Amino acid sequence: MNLHDQLGALEAAVDQLLVAATSHAACTAEAANADYPVADATADVAETAVASEATTAESVAAESVAAEPVAPEPVAAESVAAESVAAESVAAESVAAESTAAESTAAESATAEPTGPTLNLARPSQNAITMTIGDQTVTLHPLQVGQMIEELSNARASMEPEVPPGIPGGWRFVSTKNPVMAVQKQPNGDRLLVLRHTGHGWVPFTFSPQTVVEMYMLLTQR
Numbered sequence: 001m002n003l004h005d006q007l008g009a010l011e012a013a014v015d016q017l018l019v020a021a022t023s024h025a026a027c028t029a030e031a032a033n034a035d036y037p038v039a040d041a042t043a044d045v046a047e048t049a050v051a052s053e054a055t056t057a058e059s060v061a062a063e064s065v066a067a068e069p070v071a072p073e074p075v076a077a078e079s080v081a082a083e084s085v086a087a088e089s090v091a092a093e094s095v096a097a098e099s100t101a102a103e104s105t106a107a108e109s110a111t112a113e114p115t116g117p118t119l120n121l122a123r124p125s126q127n128a129i130t131m132t133i134g135d136q137t138v139t140l141h142p143l144q145v146g147q148m149i150e151e152l153s154n155a156r157a158s159m160e161p162e163v164p165p166g167i168p169g170g171w172r173f174v175s176t177k178n179p180v181m182a183v184q185k186q187p188n189g190d191r192l193l194v195l196r197h198t199g200h201g202w203v204p205f206t207f208s209p210q211t212v213v214e215m216y217m218l219l220t221q222r
Contacts, residue, residue, distance in 0.1 A: 146201055153200070174199050
């Protein structure tokens with residue numbers, strides 16, 4: 001019901017009140033000699049009409065209030081912007097963390113040295129040596145050990161860095177007392193001296209004439 005209809009209902013209620021008052025006046029004139037109960041009935045009719053008018057007015061006011069549209073609360077633009085900025089910040093931090101983790105993994109992969117099978121030596125008996133590389137084990141006997149020492153010695157002579165010029169501290173060695181030796185003179189005057197070591201085998205050395213003199217002096221000095 002709109003406001004116009006509500007006003008019309010109010011006017012109709014007022015008309016009804018006027019009609020009731022007119023009827024009451026007529027009844028009063030006809031029953032001028034009536035007793036007290038007639039006056040009470042008239043008072044009741046008047047009170048009922050007033051109460052009806054008040055109720056109708058309250059109903060109209062209530063419907064008017066209910067008919068007014070309730071405006072939605074405005075959304076705070078600053079709050080929406082702050083939430084958007086926070087979401088973008090979280091996304092950026094996540095991307096940065098993933099990028100850092102990827103770079104760290106790549107750096108570790110680049111700096112990590114490749115690991116290969118390791119060499120393990122063992123001596124199960126006096127006349128045998130076992131060499132284990134990965135899951136492969138080979139047993140070497142004395143002749144094979146001598147051959148390997150010779151091959152390794154020849155290869156080491158051309159490797160760098162060279163063998164240290166001084167005797168290293170804590171060096172473990174086996175010396176051969178009074179080794180068998182052989183001497184051969186070279187065309188340029190040098191001397192080839194070959195000494196038999198019990199571990200290294202035949203070890204050759206070449207001495208110039210000056211070095212032969214110096215070695216003699218070292219061996220004969222007191």
